[in-house]
Amino acid sequence: MRPMKKMLRGELDFYILVGIVLTVLLTSAFMFGGSMYSVRNIQSMAFQIPEFGFLALAMMLSNMIGGIDLSIIANANTVAIFAANVMNGTWSMGLVGPSRIILALFVAVLTALMFGLLNGIIVAKTSATSLIATLGTMTLIQGIGMAVTGGSSVGEIDPLFAEFGKSIFLGLPLIFWCFLMASLLLAVVIGFTSFGRRLYLFGGNPVVARFSGINNEKMTITVFLLTALLSGMAGLIILSRVNSAKVGYGDTYLLQTMIVCVIGGISPNGGKGKVMGLVIAIILMQVMSSAFTILSLSPYTKKLIWGIMLILVLGLNKELDNYSSRRALKASMKKSI
Numbered sequence: 001m002r003p004m005k006k007m008l009r010g011e012l013d014f015y016i017l018v019g020i021v022l023t024v025l026l027t028s029a030f031m032f033g034g035s036m037y038s039v040r041n042i043q044s045m046a047f048q049i050p051e052f053g054f055l056a057l058a059m060m061l062s063n064m065i066g067g068i069d070l071s072i073i074a075n076a077n078t079v080a081i082f083a084a085n086v087m088n089g090t091w092s093m094g095l096v097g098p099s100r101i102i103l104a105l106f107v108a109v110l111t112a113l114m115f116g117l118l119n120g121i122i123v124a125k126t127s128a129t130s131l132i133a134t135l136g137t138m139t140l141i142q143g144i145g146m147a148v149t150g151g152s153s154v155g156e157i158d159p160l161f162a163e164f165g166k167s168i169f170l171g172l173p174l175i176f177w178c179f180l181m182a183s184l185l186l187a188v189v190i191g192f193t194s195f196g197r198r199l200y201l202f203g204g205n206p207v208v209a210r211f212s213g214i215n216n217e218k219m220t221i222t223v224f225l226l227t228a229l230l231s232g233m234a235g236l237i238i239l240s241r242v243n244s245a246k247v248g249y250g251d252t253y254l255l256q257t258m259i260v261c262v263i264g265g266i267s268p269n270g271g272k273g274k275v276m277g278l279v280i281a282i283i284l285m286q287v288m289s290s291a292f293t294i295l296s297l298s299p300y301t302k303k304l305i306w307g308i309m310l311i312l313v314l315g316l317n318k319e320l321d322n323y324s325s326r327r328a329l330k331a332s333m334k335k336s337i
Contacts, residue, residue, distance in 0.1 A: 017284075025287065045286050046172045047173045051076075051175075051241065055257050058072045060266050062134075065220065066206075067129070067223075068258075068268070069224065076234040079232040081245040083236060084244065085154055097158075101161050113229060119134055119227070149245075190274075200271055203267075204271025255310075256285060260282055260284075265277040
């Protein structure tokens, strides 16, 4: 019995999240019935989750080191713009068919890593906080995308790549399976490798991490490279789904990624969080978004609800932290008596 209580106290925020998700799922089933959980709507939600999910994974990594990456949306859009220019033949260097797609993917990965390296170097090598640094690079990256496109969308991509964003495998979109595989891989890396242990230690206490032999600057750059790579994946998925790329697409995702990280138990102060909690929170957000669509809520009402949710969850997390601190203090006092 005692081990069970200890486990529940240690993962209290996770079990609260699971309870909230179950409540929302049951309430949605009661209110909307078949319209919410029809095959068509489930597939529709599964098509929308990956692009947002990859961005949320990127934001999670930056939060886990006590930072934030405001450039993830700009990164995704500009990577998609570069890839689209290759796939529509503008920058293809005469390549056609699968060779053109391979070149586009190479350009996309290289572009994402360059943006991530820029973020990492600025944060690691200067005294600028990640908030200020990525705010600046967000503006820079958006400017690059605007200079390339002139503000218009880039389309007419290779039909083979466009088909990737529409393909179904085992009843669910192929891009959804890609998101699940990426989440599983990231969960294994964070939870069962030395990199994951260093990530938690560095995010929780950079000073202790440095005295433990961890290269903090290298860790910072590595995390922002991974963040940029995940953002680039989101950009490619967006490109495959909508067959075009444009500056400013998905700007509302930035606030939602912050909310889903907080709901998923990712501490904005660093050193805490699991991929499983984030994935559950993403599903919760997608179900709520689908419910908002069924209710025909305006975009302004949606933003109001997301903002209220963020404030409430931050307050709840603060109370949970205080509760854990009080429990730990009581336990230490009992041992000292």
